[in-house]
Amino acid sequence: METRDLQTFLAVAECGSITKAASMLGRSQPSVTRIMQDLEAELGFALLHRVGRRIQLSEEGAAFEEEARRLLMSFDELAARAKAIAVGKGQILKVATTAAIGTGLLPAAMAQLVDPALPHETHIGQFLPSIVAQELRSGRSELGFSSMPLDTPGLDVLRLYSAPDVVIALRDDDPLAELDVVPLSALAGRRLVTMLNPLRFQRHIAKALAERNVEIGAVIRTSISYGALQIVRHTGVAAVIDPVTAFGVHLPDVIIRPIDVTVPYYWGVLAGENRPLRPVAHALVEAAEEVAERCIPGFKKLDPATAGQLVTGPEIDTNNGI
Numbered sequence: 001m002e003t004r005d006l007q008t009f010l011a012v013a014e015c016g017s018i019t020k021a022a023s024m025l026g027r028s029q030p031s032v033t034r035i036m037q038d039l040e041a042e043l044g045f046a047l048l049h050r051v052g053r054r055i056q057l058s059e060e061g062a063a064f065e066e067e068a069r070r071l072l073m074s075f076d077e078l079a080a081r082a083k084a085i086a087v088g089k090g091q092i093l094k095v096a097t098t099a100a101i102g103t104g105l106l107p108a109a110m111a112q113l114v115d116p117a118l119p120h121e122t123h124i125g126q127f128l129p130s131i132v133a134q135e136l137r138s139g140r141s142e143l144g145f146s147s148m149p150l151d152t153p154g155l156d157v158l159r160l161y162s163a164p165d166v167v168i169a170l171r172d173d174d175p176l177a178e179l180d181v182v183p184l185s186a187l188a189g190r191r192l193v194t195m196l197n198p199l200r201f202q203r204h205i206a207k208a209l210a211e212r213n214v215e216i217g218a219v220i221r222t223s224i225s226y227g228a229l230q231i232v233r234h235t236g237v238a239a240v241i242d243p244v245t246a247f248g249v250h251l252p253d254v255i256i257r258p259i260d261v262t263v264p265y266y267w268g269v270l271a272g273e274n275r276p277l278r279p280v281a282h283a284l285v286e287a288a289e290e291v292a293e294r295c296i297p298g299f300k301k302l303d304p305a306t307a308g309q310l311v312t313g314p315e316i317d318t319n320n321g322i
Contacts, residue, residue: 001039001042003072003075004035005035005038005039006068006071006072007025007072008021008025008027008032008035008036008039009035009036009039009047009064009065009068010065010068010069010072011024011025011032012032012036012048012055013057013061013065016054016055016056017054017055018032018033018036018055036048043060043064045058045060046058046060046061047060047061047064048061091119091120091121091280092119092120092121092122092123093119093121093122093123093142093143093278093280093281093284094122094123094125094140094141094142094143095122095123095124095125095141095142095143095144095145095281095284096125096127096131096132096135096136096140096141096143096144096145096146097124097125097126097127097132097144097145097146098126098127098128098129098132098145098146098147098267099126099223099224099225099226100147100224100225100226100241100242100244100245100267101145101146101147101244101267101288102124102126102145103126103224103225103226103245103248103249104225104226104242104244104245104246104247104248104249105145105244105248105288105291105292106124106145106284106288107248108248108291108295109284109287109288109290109291110122110284110287112287112290112291113283113284113287119280123141125141129146129147129148129149132144132145132146132270133146133152133154133155133270136154136155136270136271136272137152137154137155137272137273139272139275142271142272142275142277142278142281143269143270143271143277143281143284143285144269144270144271145267145268145269145270145288146267146268146270147242147265147266147267148266148267150266150267150268150270150307150308151307151308152270154272154273155270155271155272155273156270156271156272156273156274156275157268157269157270157304157305157307158268158269158270158271158277158285158304159268159269159285159289159301159304160266160268160301160302160303160304160306160307161266161267161268161289161292161299161300161301161302162264162265162266162267162298162299162300162302163243163244163264163265163292163296163297163298163299163300164243164258164262164263164264164265164297164298165205165240165241165242165243165259165263165264165265166240166241166243166246166247166256166257166258166259167182167187167238167239167240167257167258167259168193168228168229168232168238168239168240168241168246168254168255168256168257169182169232169238169254169255169257170232170233170235170236170237170238170253170254170255171236171253171255172253172255174236174255176238176255176257177255177257179257180257180258181257181258181259181260182238182257182258182259182260183259183260184205184208184209184212184214184259184260184261185212185214187209187214187216187238188214188215188216189215189216189217190216190217190237190238191216191217191218191219191220191235191237191238192216192217192219192220192237192238192239192240193219193220193221193222193228193231193232193237193238193239193240193241194219194220194221194222194228194239194240195221195222195223195225195228195240195241196221196222196223204263205240205261205263208261208263220235220237225241225242225244225245225246226245226249228241228245229241229245229246229249229251229254230251232254233251233252233253233254240259240263242265243265243296243297243298243299244265244267244292244296247295247296247297248291248295248296258297266302266307268304268307269285269288289301
């Protein structure tokens with residue numbers, strides 16, 4: 001099996017036609033047909049079946065298509081890496097991050113890096129916290145930014161931060177936008193956008209609402225805070241989201257207000273255990289911390305050694321007079 005075979009198969013899958021695939025590849029129809037027949041014989045299963053005049057992938061063919069794309073991407077990346085190394089530009093910084101930090105914090109941090117500190121290539125993958133940990137443990141990523149839990153075996157917590165969660169209200173004419181601090185009671189009967197993560201809204205904010213006998217309206221749940229902001233902007237509902245996204249992503253007409261219950265949001269910088277960071281990774285960490293300190297109200301730097309002791313829960317904020 002050669003890369004040409006995979007390229008031919010993917011062309012046929014995309015075009016749904018041997019003739020169109022041959023035209024796209026600049027080859028003859030018989031040669032494409034022969035490659036497909038040889039590939040099916042080597043794999044031991046049919047890749048295609050006919051539906052009328054068109055060709056569709058078989059169930060096995062659809063599964064193989066995903067593997068074929070992954071393999072070709074690996075080959076392309078390997079070739080590009082080899083060329084970069086040949087000209088002395090082989091440095092790559094691979095970062096694994098949660099979506100909130102990758103969207104709300106890292107773009108501004110990267111903007112602060114001066115050219116000499118930038119690697120030739122930077123890869124930023126956005127994952128769930130558990131996958132961030134896997135990326136770092138396996139060595140696929142050098143640097144990680146993640147929310148709780150942080151005290152994961154095989155990882156070192158390099159930096160630890162906290163800031164209070166916030167309420168997001170839409171438009172200047174929204175009644176909540178007129179308040180300096182939004183009491184939970186103001187959410188009674190209102191639709192809310194919340195996170196799917198049960199360790200955040202469902203566990204802490206919901207508990208605080210129950211303690212105050214506040215019943216909210218319909219709920220929209222999403223796994224990405226930026227998506228919550230967009231829902232807020234277009235529907236006029238309120239949302240409780242992390243402060244990194246709230247103050248790091250600016251959308252027109254979206255107003256940020258604190259609530260009268262403090263729910264700490266913790267996040268940190270991670271690396272594989274006993275794996276020292278290169279200067280370029282250190283530079284990104286420092287830039288991200290500087291951006292957070294400047295832009296996020298209530299931002300605090302904590303002792304990384306305490307990551308395993310953190311327990312988040314609602315607290316009544318007695319300093320706001322509500």
